[in-house]
Amino acid sequence: MSLYDDAVLVLKGYEDQEELRQAYLDHLAAHPDGMWKACHAGHVTASALVVDPSRGRVLLTLHRKLEMWLQMGGHCEPEDTSLRAAALREATEESGIAGLTLLPGGPVRLDRHPIPAPCHWHFDVQYAVVAPPGAVQEISDESLDLRWFAYDEVADVADESVVRLLEATRARL
Numbered sequence: 001m002s003l004y005d006d007a008v009l010v011l012k013g014y015e016d017q018e019e020l021r022q023a024y025l026d027h028l029a030a031h032p033d034g035m036w037k038a039c040h041a042g043h044v045t046a047s048a049l050v051v052d053p054s055r056g057r058v059l060l061t062l063h064r065k066l067e068m069w070l071q072m073g074g075h076c077e078p079e080d081t082s083l084r085a086a087a088l089r090e091a092t093e094e095s096g097i098a099g100l101t102l103l104p105g106g107p108v109r110l111d112r113h114p115i116p117a118p119c120h121w122h123f124d125v126q127y128a129v130v131a132p133p134g135a136v137q138e139i140s141d142e143s144l145d146l147r148w149f150a151y152d153e154v155a156d157v158a159d160e161s162v163v164r165l166l167e168a169t170r171a172r173l
Contacts, residue, residue: 004035006082007044020110024123037075042121046086047073048129049165050095053173058154058166059137061094062145069158071165087127096138103128108168111161128169
């Protein structure tokens with residue numbers, strides 16, 4: 001199964017955010033290359049919020065280009081076999097933590113946001129991953145900083161999309 005086909009199946013099975021979910025499906029139907037960064041009309045991305053439920057905290061990255069505290073994530077790559085795999089790969093690469101496990105149940109949220117030209121939109125499919133006990137993060141080249149925040153600190157440092165992702169993740173936990 002192609003990554004495109006996986007994305008369509010994942011989105012068709014996602015039961016929340018009906019209008020936004022349909023916008024993702026419409027975008028993919030209109031853009032067969034809509035999984036890839038080269039699609040300037042917008043493309044699907046995969047991200048994951050790294051959580052440590054036992055300590056009530058999340059790991060956020062200070063994004064190098066955007067200079068914002070965000071969850072781990074980014075563009076799909078040709079070697080990604082599924083959106084889940086892309087989200088897990090991104091979270092592992094950007095956090096430096098081995099042994100992350102995806103929270104069951106598929107995507108936690110969808111978030112479409114504008115990005116600088118030449119592209120116009122990221123259609124982000126957001127997952128959550130649980131860090132193993134004793135996880136130690138290691139900053140990547142894509143980050144200015146990498147830091148654990150208590151759940152109640154996230155709203156003070158991150159934008160509403162991250163806060164909504166945390167709320168949805170905590171509800172699923």
